[in-house]
Amino acid sequence: MTMHRRKVLKGIAGAGVGLAALKAPYVWAQDAPFKIGLLTVKTGPLAQGGIQMEQGIATFLKQKQNTLGGRKIEFISADTGGNAAGAKTKAQELIEREKVNVVLGPLAAAELLAITDYVRDNQTPLISLGAAEDVTQRNANPFVIRASSTSGQCTHVLGDYAFKELKFKRAATVAEDWAFGYEQMAGFQRTFEEAGGKVVKKLWAPLNTPDFTPYIAQLANVDCVANGFAGSNPVKFMRAYADLGAKARFPLLAGWTAMDDALLRSLGDEAVGVVSAHWYSSSFDTPSNKQFVADMRKDYNVLPGGYSAGMYIAGQCVEAAIKLVGGKSVDGKTFADALHKVTLDDTPRGKFSLDRFGNVVGTVFVRKCERKDGQLVNTVVKTYPDVSQFWTYDEKAFLANPVYARDYPPAKNLE
Amino acid sequence: MSFAPAGFITVRRVALAITFALLLTLPFWVGNSYYINISSQILLYAVFALALNVLVGYGGLVSLGHAGLFAIAGYTAALLLDAGHGHFVADVAAIVVTLAASAVFAVLALRSTGIGFLMITLALGQIVWGIAYRWASLTNGDNGLKITTRPSPFGLSLNGAPAFYYTTLLVFVVALVTMILFVRSPLGASLRGTRDQPRRMNALGYNVWLIRFFAFLFSGFWTAVSGLLFIYYNQFISPPIAALQTSAETLLMVISGGTATLLGPIAGAAILVIMKNVVSSYIERWNLVLGIIFVLIITFMPEGLVPGVTRLWRKGWSTLRGRKPEPEARKTGGHGS
Numbered sequence: 001m002t003m004h005r006r007k008v009l010k011g012i013a014g015a016g017v018g019l020a021a022l023k024a025p026y027v028w029a030q031d032a033p034f035k036i037g038l039l040t041v042k043t044g045p046l047a048q049g050g051i052q053m054e055q056g057i058a059t060f061l062k063q064k065q066n067t068l069g070g071r072k073i074e075f076i077s078a079d080t081g082g083n084a085a086g087a088k089t090k091a092q093e094l095i096e097r098e099k100v101n102v103v104l105g106p107l108a109a110a111e112l113l114a115i116t117d118y119v120r121d122n123q124t125p126l127i128s129l130g131a132a133e134d135v136t137q138r139n140a141n142p143f144v145i146r147a148s149s150t151s152g153q154c155t156h157v158l159g160d161y162a163f164k165e166l167k168f169k170r171a172a173t174v175a176e177d178w179a180f181g182y183e184q185m186a187g188f189q190r191t192f193e194e195a196g197g198k199v200v201k202k203l204w205a206p207l208n209t210p211d212f213t214p215y216i217a218q219l220a221n222v223d224c225v226a227n228g229f230a231g232s233n234p235v236k237f238m239r240a241y242a243d244l245g246a247k248a249r250f251p252l253l254a255g256w257t258a259m260d261d262a263l264l265r266s267l268g269d270e271a272v273g274v275v276s277a278h279w280y281s282s283s284f285d286t287p288s289n290k291q292f293v294a295d296m297r298k299d300y301n302v303l304p305g306g307y308s309a310g311m312y313i314a315g316q317c318v319e320a321a322i323k324l325v326g327g328k329s330v331d332g333k334t335f336a337d338a339l340h341k342v343t344l345d346d347t348p349r350g351k352f353s354l355d356r357f358g359n360v361v362g363t364v365f366v367r368k369c370e371r372k373d374g375q376l377v378n379t380v381v382k383t384y385p386d387v388s389q390f391w392t393y394d395e396k397a398f399l400a401n402p403v404y405a406r407d408y409p410p411a412k413n414l415e
Numbered sequence: 416m417s418f419a420p421a422g423f424i425t426v427r428r429v430a431l432a433i434t435f436a437l438l439l440t441l442p443f444w445v446g447n448s449y450y451i452n453i454s455s456q457i458l459l460y461a462v463f464a465l466a467l468n469v470l471v472g473y474g475g476l477v478s479l480g481h482a483g484l485f486a487i488a489g490y491t492a493a494l495l496l497d498a499g500h501g502h503f504v505a506d507v508a509a510i511v512v513t514l515a516a517s518a519v520f521a522v523l524a525l526r527s528t529g530i531g532f533l534m535i536t537l538a539l540g541q542i543v544w545g546i547a548y549r550w551a552s553l554t555n556g557d558n559g560l561k562i563t564t565r566p567s568p569f570g571l572s573l574n575g576a577p578a579f580y581y582t583t584l585l586v587f588v589v590a591l592v593t594m595i596l597f598v599r600s601p602l603g604a605s606l607r608g609t610r611d612q613p614r615r616m617n618a619l620g621y622n623v624w625l626i627r628f629f630a631f632l633f634s635g636f637w638t639a640v641s642g643l644l645f646i647y648y649n650q651f652i653s654p655p656i657a658a659l660q661t662s663a664e665t666l667l668m669v670i671s672g673g674t675a676t677l678l679g680p681i682a683g684a685a686i687l688v689i690m691k692n693v694v695s696s697y698i699e700r701w702n703l704v705l706g707i708i709f710v711l712i713i714t715f716m717p718e719g720l721v722p723g724v725t726r727l728w729r730k731g732w733s734t735l736r737g738r739k740p741e742p743e744a745r746k747t748g749g750h751g752s
Contacts (some may be wrong), residue, residue, distance in 0.1 A: 089691075
């Protein structure tokens with residue numbers, strides 16, 4: 001009888017508009033849509049990365065026809081403006097007004113730190129792209145996972161590779177004057193010096209440096225320079241570095257943001273030869289990466305880098321967690337626990353799992369920038385499988401030390 | 416207000432009563448805690464804008480360093496809470512420290528007026544930003560400071576959105592009342608005097624410097640209070656709060672709403688907070704919209720939104736009653752009403 005009545009009702013609605021008929025399966029499903037909220041940056045100096053983040057998750061949802069593990073997905077994007085107070089308000093918007101089931105992002109470390117307590121208090125899981133080390137270390141949060149990397153995760157590899165494979169003995173570092181720069185360069189310094197090298201100069205440029213000449217002019221008597229710039233600064237820095245003739249004298253090494261594949265189209269010959277360590281490579285041969293790169297090319301005409309791959313992978317984590325809870329509507333804590341259990345075999349960065357702090361253990365690629373058929377490419381020269389945020393160190397000993405900072409570990413070899 | 420038609424005063428009173436009733440019942444009719452939080456933000460920025468308006472509007476002293484004072488209050492409270500002190504100690508200390516900083520700011524900046532004053536306050540504000548950013552061992556640099564709890568005065572927890580809203584509303588009302596009293600007080604009148612005729616005031620025996628100094632402290636006090644509301648609201652503070660952009664945004668609130676009016680900064684705060692937080696989730700280019708709004712305000716209501724709307728309203732009212740609009744001079748003379 002009820003069937004009959006519903007049919008009639010559907011018939012009435014369907015007679016007017018086909019839309020009602022389209023929505024019918026949704027009415028039949030027992031659960032409301034699963035809501036994904038993205039905290040990104042669309043205004044200000046970090047906007048480029050933020051837009052790529054949105055493209056990454058949009059590409060994933062399109063591939064999956066907006067359905068993950070049987071749940072219909074509703075996607076909401078919010079622009080934090082790249083600052084902490086904005087991130088807080090936008091997190092409130094996503095969690096309190098939109099009642100999202102999971103938050104992806106934010107981009108910058110300060111934004112992430114501003115909202116980690118808030119997401120815990122509100123029992124909403126978050127998949128971070130921000131790299132602040134302590135969020136998955138000393139202040140690990142049961143509601144946060146990170147499938148990209150900590151700041152030091154790639155530069156540990158870079159320091160090791162620079163000494164052992166490239167045979168550099170003396171290095172200088174240069175990065176932005178903020179936590180992401182400090183933590184990256186600390187990771188580089190630690191593995192480089194423990195292998196036997198010396199970091200003889202550490203330079204810090206403000207985020208909005210108009211001209212890098214004064215910093216480049218301070219470089220002398222080193223075998224290599226490691227840089228940890230982010231946003232659009234690497235483009236400016238590398239151009240100045242080549243123009244001033246430093247590139248010919250001191251080979252350049254780079255962290256993941258400083259040589260992201262998405263930057264390649266803004267770069268020219270100044271980038272050729274730069275060696276970088278990244279947790280993602282657009283040329284990596286996995287089925288999902290091929291599909292991802294092809295779709296990004298088709299829809300946005302870009303080569304994807306870490307920002308978009310990070311959010312694509314975050315989408316895969318959400319899908320895996322939805323499957324783990326059987327597609328049911330569950331509370332935030334249960335979903336966060338499911339996210340912590342995620343292991344994936346086929347992602348654009350290869351297979352990975354999460355450690356007990358929710359941080360990724362996965363491949364790190366060492367790449368060298370080359371020109372092939374007129375195009376710049378980051379060719380993978382070595383892969384380090386199963387790299388953890390603790391590198392090869394003992395977890396307990398690692399966590400007993402202070403968090404990486406501008407002056408930790410202390411640079412004893414400065415000249 | 417004595418020039419206004421009798422009907423206008425009644426309308427104004429009714430409007431104020433309705434607004435107040437709406438504010439008092441806001442958590443019950445907006446429902447969603449997100450909008451309650453946005454309202455708390457509007458009120459806390461309104462307190463900040465009112466504080467800045469004391470100098471900008473009534474004193475004619477345009478400060479671009481108030482974000483520094485705002486951040487000093489927030490950082491002081493955060494550092495003391497972090498060190499294990501109670502909320503009462505932290506809050507009182509934050510206000511005292513900010514007042515001391517205001518006094519230093521005032522002594523340095525009041526050596527001049529106009530552009531000179533603006534540049535000195537800008538430099539002082541940037542020094543605070545620099546300290547917050549670079550003295551990482553104290554302020555935790557770019558990563559900022561967190562506080563874990565909001566205070567619970569008399570055992571009432573302020574953790575929920577409505578509870579925090581009512582606290583902010585209470586502080587806002589107290590701030591507004593003291594502003595009204597200040598503006599009507601002899602000190603307020605003499606401050607306006609120093610704005611319009613500093614030399615004549617001096618000749619009349621007023622100590623112009625001291626009047627401005629007190630006004631600066633009064634402004635600093637309410638800046639400190641709004642800084643405390645900010646840190647308790649966000650439970651987080653980082654260097655961008657101390658930067659020029661915060662000062663400039665607050666100045667925009669004052670100027671777009673209407674300087675030297677009491678309702679102007681409140682309207683300005685509402686516009687900016689709503690544009691930044693609510694409209695930005697519908698329009699990606701909200702900065703552009705905000706810019707257009709400011710251009711429109713400056714073009715059609717150069718005196719600011721509140722005085723501008725009042726002028727248009729009176730004009731409309733008079734036309735409706737078949738009277739001639741009042742002469743222009745009288746209305747612009749109504750500063751500080």
